[in-house]
Amino acid sequence: MKAKGKTRVVSRKKRTNNAMLHLVLAIGSLVFLFPFFWLLSTSLKEEDQMKVYPPVLIPTRQVILEVDGKKAGLSTMKIGTTRVKVGEVAEFEDGRKRVVVLSGQPCAGKSFVVDSDSLTKVRTFGLKWENYTKALDFLPKETHKGLAYLWNTVVITVLSILGTVLSSSLVAFSFSRLRWPGRDIIFGVLLATMMIPQAVTMMPVFLIFRWLGWIDTLRPLWVPAFFANAFGVFLLRQFFLTIPRDLEEAAKIDGAGYWTIFWRVMVPLVKPALAALTIMTFIASWNNFMGPLIYLNSPEKMTLAYALQLFQCDHGGEHGMLMAASTIVMLPVLAIFFFTQKYFIEGITLTGIKG
Numbered sequence: 553m554k555a556k557g558k559t560r561v562v563s564r565k566k567r568t569n570n571a572m573l574h575l576v577l578a579i580g581s582l583v584f585l586f587p588f589f590w591l592l593s594t595s596l597k598e599e600d601q602m603k604v605y606p607p608v609l610i611p612t613r614q615v616i617l618e619v620d621g622k623k624a625g626l627s628t629m630k631i632g633t634t635r636v637k638v639g640e641v642a643e644f645e646d647g648r649k650r651v652v653v654l655s656g657q658p659c660a661g662k663s664f665v666v667d668s669d670s671l672t673k674v675r676t677f678g679l680k681w682e683n684y685t686k687a688l689d690f691l692p693k694e695t696h697k698g699l700a701y702l703w704n705t706v707v708i709t710v711l712s713i714l715g716t717v718l719s720s721s722l723v724a725f726s727f728s729r730l731r732w733p734g735r736d737i738i739f740g741v742l743l744a745t746m747m748i749p750q751a752v753t754m755m756p757v758f759l760i761f762r763w764l765g766w767i768d769t770l771r772p773l774w775v776p777a778f779f780a781n782a783f784g785v786f787l788l789r790q791f792f793l794t795i796p797r798d799l800e801e802a803a804k805i806d807g808a809g810y811w812t813i814f815w816r817v818m819v820p821l822v823k824p825a826l827a828a829l830t831i832m833t834f835i836a837s838w839n840n841f842m843g844p845l846i847y848l849n850s851p852e853k854m855t856l857a858y859a860l861q862l863f864q865c866d867h868g869g870e871h872g873m874l875m876a877a878s879t880i881v882m883l884p885v886l887a888i889f890f891f892t893q894k895y896f897i898e899g900i901t902l903t904g905i906k907g
Contacts (some may be wrong), residue, residue, distance in 0.1 A: 715777030
């Protein structure tokens with residue numbers, strides 16, 4: 553009986569600990585999600601809701617009605633001690649507005665010119681999707697409402713992923729499964745390159761691409777991916793080391809060469825690592841700002857990250873459109889990570905575990 557009682561106490565404590573853990577994780581997730589919620593909410597607000605305190609979390613829009621055959625915003629104002637409903641029929645350059653008192657109110661039908669501060673807008677839940685269309689309309693005509701930016705970014709991202717995955721997996725296979733003189737020394741040198749700041753190599757790399765005549769083209773942004781990178785090689789090498797040698801030896805007995813072993817035996821077994829590397833390469837390439845800033849000059853060849861920075865410089869004061877443009881650029885990254893996070897986490901957690 554005592555043993556059963558202890559078991560129940562332990563089980564209750566375990567459930568309590570699990571509940572507390574999930575509660576902490578839920579609160580943490582809300583904290584991290586709030587900036588994105590604020591970005592999305594602001595992109596759908598009217599301009600006057602972005603500068604009020606306390607901040608407005610749920611977007612609302614002014615109720616629109618018809619006054620004398622024209623659309624007018626519904627507001628309330630005080631006439632003496634009575635608050636009446638009015639329609640905003642006109643706005644002047646000095647910020648004042650002409651309003652008409654609605655029927656059924658005291659002074660119905662009368663027109664007044666009042667300051668905007670004396671009006672209280674009548675609002676209801678509503679989303680200002682016009683921020684998104686306006687943001688696209690403000691882009692240069694030669695970009696076809698941003699489609700040129702999107703196409704350039706997609707081309708660079710796809711080619712970067714193909715180049716990184718193919719070259720890094722081949723080099724990692726060589727470092728992990730093949731034996732050749734100086735292998736470990738060269739691998740150490742490769743890892744040491746990860747400690748070199750990008751600013752050190754920026755100028756030499758630029759001079760090389762200028763000598764090749766690749767400035768103001770997309771090639772400097774994806775061609776280097778086909779020469780592997782140290783992190784990708786390290787990630788995949790650690791995965792290749794977890795694969796038993798017996799599989800490789802069995803393939804050799806069956807007459808398979810190194811290319812067949814790599815493509816038909818090793819690659820299918822390291823899919824989690826390849827998926828993780830693909831996701832990281834996608835995010836890095838999609839959000840790459842420094843590369844386009846250095847190598848691109850023509851507006852029609854710019855990427856989304858570079859175009860977003862230029863949009864911020866031109867329309868930084870129009871917060872609704874800026875947040876809408878930021879949301880458009882960010883959504884693909886969030887969608888990719890959301891649907892592939894299982895493979896990303898699996899690839900990272902299994903790296904370096906030898907079987």
